Amino acid sequence: MMRVKVFKIRLPEEFLYIDQKALDDFLGNHDIIKxxxxxxxxxxxxxxxxxxxxxxxxxSSVKEAKTVKYSADNETLNSDxxxxxxxxxxxxxxxxxxxxxxxxxxxxxKELLSVAKYKPAKKAELLDIKGFGKHKIENYGEExxxxxxxx
Numbered sequence: 001m002m003r004v005k006v007f008k009i010r011l012p013e014e015f016l017y018i019d020q021k022a023l024d025d026f027l028g029n030h031d032i033i034k035x036x037x038x039x040x041x042x043x044x045x046x047x048x049x050x051x052x053x054x055x056x057x058x059x060s061s062v063k064e065a066k067t068v069k070y071s072a073d074n075e076t077l078n079s080d081x082x083x084x085x086x087x088x089x090x091x092x093x094x095x096x097x098x099x100x101x102x103x104x105x106x107x108x109x110k111e112l113l114s115v116a117k118y119k120p121a122k123k124a125e126l127l128d129i130k131g132f133g134k135h136k137i138e139n140y141g142e143e144x145x146x147x148x149x150x151x
Contacts, residue, residue: 009046076078
């Protein structure tokens with residue numbers, strides 16, 4: 001069953017981090033089908049509409065252990081990984097500007113750091129990284145893999 005969740009991302013510093021964190025947490029725990037965004041000029045905030053699949057009866061059914069997705073945790077990067085991360089951040093900024101979206105819609109810093117450490121070679125391997133679902137891989141997978149190959 002498809003569900004809808006709406007987030008409000010307020011731009012003033014005191015709200016931005018909290019609002020982004022709530023959105024990031026939700027994105028990390030749901031399989032997002034589609035997103036829509038709009039900037040509300042008068043009140044200076046982004047509205048984010050997420051369409052996602054309802055995960056059925058997670059608690060009531062005994063299921064096989066969910067595979068743990070890879071997520072880099074403040075690990076130090078070697079020089080290649082730093083180059084990859086810098087290239088990914090540059091790509092993300094250009095993509096965000098192109099699509100008129102805030103950068104965290106494309107990918108969070110932690111997701112890019114995880115890509116730099118994990119170095120996926122195929123789209124399927126992107127699925128192993130926390131934060132990468134079907135939607136994100138369809139939209140950005142090719143470009144991310146090209147960046148990794150080029151460095």
